[in-house]
Amino acid sequence: MKVSFGGATAESAYVHVRSLLVPAILNHSVRVWLLADHLARREGIDALEREALAVACLFHDLGTTHQHDGPQRFEVEGADAASVFLSRHRWSAPLIKAVWEAIALHTSPGIAERMGSLPRLVRVGVRADFGATELIGTDVGDPLASALALFPRLNIESVLGEAVVAQALRRPEKAPSSSWPGGMLAAHLANPGHLGVNPAF
Template sequence: MDLSLDLPTGPLAEAVLSAVRTTETPAVANHSVRSFLFAQLLAAHEGCLDDAAYDRDLLFAATALHDLGTGSLAKGEARFEVEGADLAADLLRQHHVPETDVDRVWEAIALHASTGIAERRGLLSYLTSEGVSADFGRNADVVAPHAQRIHAAYPRLAMVRSLVDAIVERAARSAAAAPRYSLGGELLRERRADGVTRLELAAATSPWGE
């Protein structure tokens, strides 16, 4: 695939980028955009671009907004994936996105950290989860030919630490935001117990680093 770094355009795409860039840390915002670019590469690799279920604009919305629950709009009243999905759905409705598509994006965001479930909930949920995972090093061989260009345009900026900081800070706000065995809950417990999380330690062996 001859990857273009051009992102979707139009009022919805502009609103998505604005929400990401004004409410998330620069490191998390860059991660969100990289997740979209990696998801496109994986979709091309797997021959999904001509699939009737493939929608580039919805994929951009889901991947770019998947960590909205770690940003300044999130109150820490629910696990960050769900809070982010709710915030994303509100934004899409403001732009008159059909409710069936709003629901697809909501599900993709809510399940993006749920390996073993996301891939069974349709192409959008699958590609969103895989695009996010690729930015942590999963399927690195598939995206590696384009990784240098993507990282040059959207630097990592110690993304893993920045993201974990944001998730843990919101998870600490309420019990509902940190249920046992949720990603936020486990990161919070690891930080409190050990001062560092397994996700941060794993970044040392990721092909992209932190």
């Protein structure tokens, strides 16, 4: 079964992030897209916005990579990377802005859901992949389940949490106290010998 991301730019985005992300985070990013796109199709979102959704999902954790470990929160680093990528592909400024917001806000509950289709769908896709499957509904048929099975979880909760904390330990400014990375860092510092999934995940 071949997964198609819906356009040349999104296919190029997959090739790009595949060269940078560790397997667990790459698979998670694709699963987030599969779940978010399932909703997008059900809601009748047009092809161009669905391709933008694919790019946003694929880039949403790119800020965890060594190549994008800048001074900002990992969400913002990933959003900036997507903006540069889409600018090179000559996408329009409004669509680039929407992708940026979707990535930058994906760990911001109560905000992402009110900032338009892309931020809402990326946020829902992330939450659904981490267990909130009720957000997707009950019509998850075999094609979606089969596609998700192509991208195993590979301990994503531990891998992603450790990546975020490792960056925050090197650069505490990446983890403001009120943010999701800040909560992850605080939980790690409170339980330095804890093994497994970060308690704040």
